[in-house]
Amino acid sequence: MIEALQYNFIQNALIAGILVSIAAGIIGSLVVVNRITFLAGGIAHSSYGGIGLAIYLGLPVLLGATVFAVITAILIAMLTLNNRKRIDSLIGIMWAFGMAVGIVFVDLTPGYNVDLMSYLFGSIIAVSDNDIIYLTILDFLIIGLVVIFYKQILAVSYDSEFASLRGISIKFFYTLILILSALSVVAAIKVVGLILVIALLTIPTYLAEMYAKCLSSMMIISSIIATFFTIFGLIISYFYDISSGASIIIVGVFTLLLAKLLGKK
Incomplete structure (x- = not known):
């Protein structure tokens, strides 16, 4: 594996994995604590519409996915805040609509024949230098917003009634x-792709909960665990020539099972 580090695509894969692990650890903690895993899953699959639109318009795929995912997140926040009894139906509709829009735009794109499975299950070795820059910007944005609004996010996540009494806008921070x-x-x-992204957001956090004493420490521990999953998964993927996304998640699941078994003993 050390010899492989001389290749640029391996270096990019490793850097991208670490950057994504940091984001997954921080936001995964919020997803688990706020019990919005299903909502995050809906956003993930809906963002496929942005991928298809970006391909059709000739724009960077990550940019299209970002815009579509953020718009979807805002719509989901508006709909679920006012109609929580129908959350499952609303998310199911958004999920299916986003996927359908993405497929339609890809079909309408003339001469496009790139393997779409890479977006569903990940293709970390295809990460470019521009992708690294984009991921770095996303990480700084995520970390910056969490640091600035940490106290408000903490209050909303653990006791929304108390947060409301303190004058904190539940709607704003839920949407954020x-x-x-x-x-x-x-x-x-x-x-890891859209299909497996929820696993990367949740598995490290479930493990971090066993050792963390507060939300901030949970975020840090989750990021470290996610980084371990990513690096170890990449090593397995490299030696056995299998999908990197699947390798990362399998490492995570087996680590979680082992931790739970040892915890019981």
Whole structure:
């Protein structure tokens, strides 16, 4: 594996994996604590519409996915805040609509024959230098917003009634958390793909909960665990020539099972 580091695409894959792991650890903690895993899944699959639109218009794929994912997050926030009893139906509709829009735009794109499976299951070795720059900007944006609004996000996540009494806007920060989830989903597209992104957001956090004493420490531990999953998954992918996204998630699942078994003993 050390010899492979001389190749630019391997270096990019490693850097991208670390950048995505940081975002996944931070936002994954918010997703689990706020119990919005299903909502994040809806945003993830809906962003496929942005991928198809970007391909059709000749725009950067990650840019199209980001815009579409953020718009979807805002719509989901508006709909679920006013109609929580129908959350499952609303998310199912947004999920299916986003995927359908993406497929239609790809079909309408003349001469396009790139393997779309790479967006569904990840293709980390295809990460470019521009993707690295984009992921770095996303990471700084996510970290910056979480640091600036940490106290408000903490209050809303653990006790929304108390936060409301303190004058904190529940609607604004609920929407902000969903937007941050959307940004994390986009960041993870090239690494594990849209199908597996929720696993990368949640598995490290479930493990971090066993050791963390507060939300900030959970974010840090989750990021470290996600980084371990990514690096180890890349090593397995390299030696056995299998999908990197699947390798990363399998490492995560087996680590979680092992931790739970040892925890019981």
